[in-house]
Amino acid sequence: MAEITQALVRDIFNYDAETGKLFYRDRASPWSLNPAIAPSVKSRWLGKECGVLVKGYLCVNILGKRYSAHRIIWLWVHGTLPDKDIDHINGDRSDNRIENLRCVDGAENQKNMGIRKDSSTGFHGVRYLKQRNNYRTEITINGKQYFIGEYDELGVAVEVRKAVEKFVGFHPNHGGREAFHEEKGSA
Template structure:
């Protein structure tokens, strides 16, 4: 939407309309960028927003942070402080997924992350 000859995102305008300070980053809680209902928006940091991402389309396991290793193991990894962290190699997909979920809960990932 154009305001004063500048493009303004609807989700940012929602904050202004509700009398709130417009944050640097707005997160859509349910992951749907077209859903700009007030209940679906939250002020967030760029890190918080990244921790509420959808599953990437090239992901073949269906789980964020879990991949098949060339050594016939499942590998779990996480991203923290600008670095990828190895969470270990596991014989079963379930064990790797559990390691990743544990990492997510300990590091403030949103419950919708990867959905």
């Protein structure tokens, strides 16, 4: 299988940096379509936005393999496939504007998550303890969970948790939105 390069993705796609969208372009390089079918394929796809949503992420096929569009866009702009995770800073998995993408390791990516749908309090690391009638705060750093404290008021527990998040370097957006759920991302 051929290597995916910046030249190849720029040959296949046009990228609109303002919208973060990829569009099929007219290809005149060796990667061009089979001449026998090119006219019908071109009329169907040329200039059209490309990709399908898979769990909220836009994906594209290149040479028979599926790629996340944000990784292809990173390659299109920077010239190399990222060797780490690509974080969507605003939490919108389909927002592929280059200014919304950053290359980070997995631990750093976990520091910019939305709230899980099944969160009982609506806040990361804060849960209600019915038997004690208070709120417990915890935080996970590099895979290890740490107890922060227990508080009678939800607001105090959240404030303490947010202060710890800031101290250990969590992204300011962490927990500031609901996490993506598949039913929301279906197109």
